[in-house]
Amino acid sequence: MSYYDIDAILTDAEKIPCTFELDVPDLGYLDNNPTAPLKSGTQLQLPLWLAEMLALQSAGDEGKSFVSIELPPPLSDEVVQALKADPRAVALRDQSAHFYNLATRMLDLFEEKELVEVLRKTFAVRAAEIALHARKGAAGSEEKASNLGVGGAGEEFLRGLDEWERKLFRKAHDGAKAGKEWMDGVKKH
Numbered sequence: 001m002s003y004y005d006i007d008a009i010l011t012d013a014e015k016i017p018c019t020f021e022l023d024v025p026d027l028g029y030l031d032n033n034p035t036a037p038l039k040s041g042t043q044l045q046l047p048l049w050l051a052e053m054l055a056l057q058s059a060g061d062e063g064k065s066f067v068s069i070e071l072p073p074p075l076s077d078e079v080v081q082a083l084k085a086d087p088r089a090v091a092l093r094d095q096s097a098h099f100y101n102l103a104t105r106m107l108d109l110f111e112e113k114e115l116v117e118v119l120r121k122t123f124a125v126r127a128a129e130i131a132l133h134a135r136k137g138a139a140g141s142e143e144k145a146s147n148l149g150v151g152g153a154g155e156e157f158l159r160g161l162d163e164w165e166r167k168l169f170r171k172a173h174d175g176a177k178a179g180k181e182w183m184d185g186v187k188k189h
Contacts, residue, residue: 010097018070020041020042094160
């Protein structure tokens, strides 16, 4: 990803549950106690960029990392079970506006084979659904066109897509629309 990628920056700002494994002086302000050190066992929500740096950094003679990271709420067991049941029924945007980016970053830190498989299936099923809605939205006449973007079921569908899926929808929609325009031009000649 690019240094200037807004989606990457927003993903890095996502809060991740962490537990401090060591006492850390001068970090008590993270736990609303600026005069005290941050104690071992303290649980905090830290931005992904900071949590990752602290988890990968080792301290002391034991080589223990400063924090241990847990999977964030968008990747909780409840969400994963719902995705297993029906990926189309989960509004990923309600979990995280950058769901796939967050999941990818977390999979860099965790070896969760089951989660990888669930996310792969989720993407495949949802991409097919996105392509279907994009083709409907690019249909020829106004009567046949889907009501995407103007209310109703189409708007509800778009509301549940994360940012990456929205970009995929826009590209698929624009491609289907351009293909239809080209075919209409070919038919006229």
